[in-house]
Amino acid sequence: MATFEYDENKSKSNLKKHGIDFNTAQVLWNDPDALEVEIESGVETRFLVVGLINNKHWSAIVTYRNKNVRLISVRRSRNKEVELYES
Template sequence: MLFKRKHKELWYNFGMKFEYYSNKSDINKEKHGIDFEKAKVLWEDDNLLEVPLPFKEEVRHLCIGKILNKHYSAVITYRSKAIRIISVRRSRKEEINGYENS
């Protein structure tokens, strides 16, 4: 898996818009212990990694960062100027290694 840092654009730091389904957020919290509202903090990580994922239906990305010094990985897609959160979980070992070594 290729890891590289995403260049932060001005809108990325100011006025980021997120969208998600609240029922998916609730399911994610039950399954992974974090809801999508709390997961938005991931984008405050200056070292956030973004890795393209091979999906046929739409372009998706894996974002790897830290929340309270714990590594989390989020699957997202971009819709207009919004970040649509699809899922969030604790990062896997290889994702942590990619984050720490990039």
């Protein structure tokens, strides 16, 4: 099981903006079909994780710090991300 870390204020902001907090978003890692893709970021290596929560597609932006998953953002998946997940 992954160990998660995140900024609590960012999690609250994410809940208001996207309807999901970072604690709930951790369920994405229970999806055996979750997809992880490295994405471009000028700051650090980041990854897009696409998976299902309650039969809805969600996308998370994360980075890895030591052995922890650092949640940066979570939102409903875009159409292209859903297509990628379903392919």
